[in-house]
Amino acid sequence: MEQTLVDPSKWEQFRAGWELFRDPILCALIAGCVLGFLSVYVVLRRMVFVSAAVTNSAGLGVALAFYAEIHLGQHVEPVVGATLLAVAATLLLMVEPARLRLSRESLLGMAYALTGGAAILVGDRISQEAHDIQGILFGTAVLVTPEQLATVAIVGGLVLFIHLWWYRGLTFASFDRVGASVQGLPVRVLDTVLMVSIGVMVGVSTRALGSLPVFAFSTVSAIAALVLDLRLPWTFLAATLAGGIAGVGGYLFAYFNDFPVGGSQTVVSAVLVGLAMAVRLVRNAVSKPS
Secondary structure (H helix, E strand, O other), X not given: OOOOOOOOOHHHHHHHOHXXXXXXXXXXXXXXXXXXXXXXXXXXXXXXXXXXXXXXXXXXXXXXXXXXXXXXXXXXXXXXXXHHHHHHHXXXXXOOHHHHOOOHHHHHHHHHHHHHHHHHHHHHOOHHHHHHHHHHHHOOOOOOOHHHXXXXXXXXXXXXXXXXXXXXXXXXXXXXXXXXXXXXXXXXXXXXXXXXXXXHHHHHHHHHHOHHHHHHHOOHHHHHHHHOOOOHHHHHHHHHHHHHHHHHHHHHHHHHHOOOHHHHHHHHHHHHHHHHHHHHHHHHHHHOOO
């Protein structure tokens, strides 16, 4: 009797290799949700290019960690390098640029160009880790180690806990600084908490997923939510869900269609904006008086 061998389908391969895919999917879900939540502050406070500069800085931090290990014999955890550079960039960008006779846009442009160019230069000197550097810059989160998943989960949980706990103060100080100051809120402290939490979350997520999808989660997620024109608490919830959907959906899209993961997660983030626009148009058409 002739026996016919049939290759397993992609879905069967996915189910069989679930333990291999579980960590990167969970990591993308957690990072997408937390960065999606934070993205509302990034977009409404017009800090999109701050996020771009900070993610570039995190990529440079990882490249410097590899450089120190290979050329200087000093072991530095890449996630530590990413977090330190991301937080440093965040605090630098909090400096009032008028004191340096610069505009905020020029300071952001300089930080973005410097960190992006430096990451490429450092990567050129560590050819042993060239693949990892490319993954960090453009996002190829095919595999995520258990340590990276644990770090993203712990940091993400703490960031989300603090932001939910101080939700009223953070939103008041972010969107009505004068009113918050009059009410006696510590605006500078709340600002520092917000910026440091963005820097830390971007740093640990960039090491695990790459700077491209992290930038998308921390900006485009809020755009999708804001298009829906919801009340502020629902906007935060919608942006959180959009980030999580982009992280998981992008990974699955990449797997089943053999695309790079980081690029897929970024494109799915943008597609969600298109869906939100369609929902908004339909809602407007239905509610329009005849």
